[in-house]
Structures are given as C-alpha cells and as structure tokens.
Amino acid sequence: MEINPVLKDMGFSATDKVMVIHADDVGITQSSIDAFQELLEFGTISSGSAMVPAPWFPEAAKLFRENPDIDLGLHFVLNCEYESYRWRPVSTMSKESGFVDENGYFKQDKQEVSQTANPSFVTEEIDAQLQVARNLGMKPTHVDTHCGILWAPDYMDAYANFYKKHGILPVLFNIDPDNIDPAIQGAIQAFNMSTEKIAAFAEQKLPMVDSITGLPVEHTHDVDDRLQLAKQILDNVKPGKLTHFAFHPLKDTPESHGLQRYSGGRIGDYEVFMRKELKNHLKEKGIQLVGYKDIIRYM
Template sequence: MTRSSVNPALTALGYAPEDRVVIFHADDLGMTEATVSAYSELEGRSALTSVSVMLPCAWAPAAAQVVRARPGADVGVHLTLTSEWDACRWAPLSGPEPDLVDAEGYFHRRNEEARQAAPAAVARELRAQLERALAWGLDVTHLDTHMGAAAWPPFLPDLVALAAEYGVPPLYLRHGAAGWEALGFGPEEAQQAAQLGQALEARGFPLVDHLRMLPLDVGGDHAALTLELARELPPGITHFILHPASDTPELRAVARDWPARVANFEAFRSPELRGELEALGIRLSGYRPLRDLFRRRLRERAGSGQG
C-alpha cells in the first residue's frame, strides 16, 4: 500500500532504508484527567515517544502544564472537529460557529457531520487550536487529527498551508491510492490523497510510511499485542497510535472504550516494553527530528525561491 521507493525523510535522518523507525504516539491528551495522569507517568520512562493535545477539551491546561515541564518532549496538536461522547463534551475555540456545532452547542459527534462544514470555518478553528498551543508556550512538533475528521480532502489545502506557515509537519501517510482506499476513502478521494502526498513530499513535508494502532475495542494484554505488531512492521517510519488513560471513575463515565484505553496504558507502563521493542530492532523516534528536517527544507526552498 506504501509507495515502493524509500521514504526520503528516513534517509535524511540518517537511517538505512531497511530500518524500522516507530513513533509511539499517545492521542487525546487533555480529553480527561485520566489522560493527563497516564501521560505524566509514561513520558520519559517508557516506549512512548510522542503525544498530541486536544486544545478544546477541559483538561488542556493541565496537559500543557505537564508538557511544558518536560522541555524537549514531543508534543503535537490533535486537531479536533468532533466531540464524540455523551457525558463530557467540548466545543470550538473559535466560537459557536453554526457549521462546527450540533444542536447541543458542541462539536458534532461524528465525522459525517463534521465534514459538512465550510472549509473556511474549519480552517479558522484549526488555526485557533494551533495558535493557542503556541501561545501557551508549547514547542509544537506536529499536527494530527482527532478521529481523522480534519484529514478530509476539502479541508487539506488550508491544513497544509497552516502546517507550512508554522513549520509544523502534519501526520500524512506516504500511501498510494490503494493504501488510501484501504483506509476507507472512495476511489477518487484516494487518488487525490495519494497525489497530495507526492506533492507534499516534493515540497519537503516529511511523511510517514505506515500507520498502526492498538485496538480500542478490546482490553487484555496490549503489551503482547504491541510486540506482535512491531515484529511484523515493514521498513520505514511508522506512526503507532495508542490512547493511554488511567483507570478512574471519570474515564469510565465518559468513554465506553475505557477498558482498551486502560490496557494501552498498562502495556506502556511495563518497564520491559521499551527494551523488548529495541531487541526487535525497532528504532524509537518522535516527531522532533522530522519537524526540524521540515523546517530546514522550508528554509532551503525559501532560499532557492521555490516558495
């Protein structure tokens, strides 16, 4: 599903073409207190190498506080256009824009509704989220999208422009059309997504080769599962998603999938996991080297007048 050529970002960072580089990435930081306490425990002492923050959520201030206390830690903005639960919800930072909210005043619950919004309203909101993270003193390393809602063809031109403006790479897959179709895109959208990837790479955007995720539908031993997924990884850069959270009454009250989130957390709490991954030959990385590479490429192009 990935294009057969070697990812130029892989070699630019000094890796060999056969190296398997993995970004172990915690989504949803700030959604609940349970995400903040879990991240605080994992960051710097586990296989976790990156995280992204949901700025519209109530616990974003606590999330920012723990990230700022770890200078050099990776931190992305988890661009958010949906508020999917019932008990605890969140709304746009840019105000009660009718396109972005449901009848209750929060972001829509599902991508289907969120993706009906006018691209200009989405662009304003995504900019507000990134700019708030920067205003709060976060050294933002990347952008990714909550439930993939913002990773939608009509929204991508503005998202890409925002990423280039601030020199913050978006999570973007180095997939051919077949790879995008396998992710649920229709044939035409898959073709567009693949073409956009090629255009981005030509402009110096670092892309990732593979996407993996620990399941959200089952609990159990996710450390064994992580090792199994890692063992089978092909060469290239993998963005590996987990949703770690502490087992608390708050988490259980908001998220039906709490057993999986707790299992994600328990797997990465294991003191052995990092060594076991490294023993498999996995090279752990965050987005910071990719972000710095992106900024060098943007400067080179600006210098050469390619804009």
C-alpha cells in the same frame, strides 16, 4: 530496498526499523496527561498530541512549559464523539460552521462533520486552537487530526499548509499504490481522500510517514490479549519505512471510566505499554523510536 527520505536524512539505513509511538488525545482527562508523562519516562513512546478544546488542555500545556523538551503536538478537534462528555469549538458557536450542534457543542459523528463542516470555518478553528496553545506557552512540535476529519479533501489543504503558514509539521502519509497499508486504505475510503493531493504534498518534500497503525480504541480486549496484539503489530514493522503508531493511553481512574466509551481500551493501552515485556519486545525487534521534534530538525 527504498528508504523513506526523512529516515535517510536522519542517518538511518534501509534496514533500520523506525517508529513514532504516539499518544493521542492528551488532555481528554487528567489521567491522559499522567499516562503520557509516565510512558515517556518509561521509554515506550516518543510523542503525543493534546486536544485544545478538551477541559484538561491547560494542564497539558503546563506540562509542556515545565518540560519543553518533550515531543507534544496538537490533536486538532472538529468533533466530540461522546454522548454526555462534550466540548465546544474555540473560534465559534455558529451552526453555519457545519461542525456545531444546536447547543454549541461539537457534533458527535465524524462522518457527518466531514461532510458538513464549512472549510473556511475549519481553517479558522484550527488556527484558533493553535493560538490558544501558544497563549498558554506551548510550542507544538507537530499537528495531527482527531478521527481523521482533516484528511477529507475539503480540509486537507488547510491541514497540509500548516507548515507553510505556521512552521509546524502536519502528520501526513505516503500512498504506495502497489502496497497500501490497510489502516491507510481504511482512511482513504472513510474520508474519500484525494490521492492526488497527497501526491502533490509529497512533491513539496513534506516529511511523510509510510504507515499508520496502532491499537484499536473501540475494542477493549483482555490486557494480555492486547499485549499480544501490540507485539504482533510491532513484529510487522517494515525496515526503511517510517511508521506512525497511534494509541490512546489513560490511567485507571474514576474519571477515565466516566467517559463511558472506549475507557477499557484506553486503560489497556496504558497498562500494555507500561509492561517491561513490551519494552523488551521493542528492543528485541530492534525498533528505534523517534519523535516529530527529531524529524523537524531535518526539514
């Protein structure tokens, strides 16, 4: 069985099941920061990424300054999918950017942004988001992409080159043409991804995950059903491969419900991963957690 070279360098074997369990959207609400911290302490996640344009980002940066050993990256934002909860770009309010609406907010629809955003403005915006994070004392362990927009061909170079430019690892994934993960296949279709570009990044020896999975944010489910779905996903983790599991935990607060979109699923994410049953399931299945801070040491 072929092993992911990153895992081999880290000392894992082809029979080890290894995951990055990753909290997206840290800073979207105050409760997202509490949820991230509590889940780290509970031991059911290993990493997360924060949204610079979101209003609670300074608090997320403060958490990092006070806990510099945590694995916290940046979740690059180029859209804002909420109708009445909005945020703006860091670098510009120009409509020429292609990702700003008539009021200076990020556009809502990710598909529209992936087709209209000007690549040079995209590069400036993600660089500006990094600069804000650094100004607030944060040293991101990695970067990833909100709603997958930076996987679109026109923006993937700016994203993938982040390591060369800034020394920060972008989350990228392998494509095995004989065994494409369904979640990755969905991303390829949604953003017309360039498999040639991904192959070129692999040749540059950039660390890549083999599978991207997670709990569906758009579906609430009963919490017990959500737990069973999480366990089912964990049961299918492949040995010798590096799996990135993304989800969006929030604590149950009035502010969380105020999002008025996907709140139930996000609160369910937190409640599921705070259950001892889920923690025991990880142990029973022999799943070992790593973060991007661990991975970057072997670059």
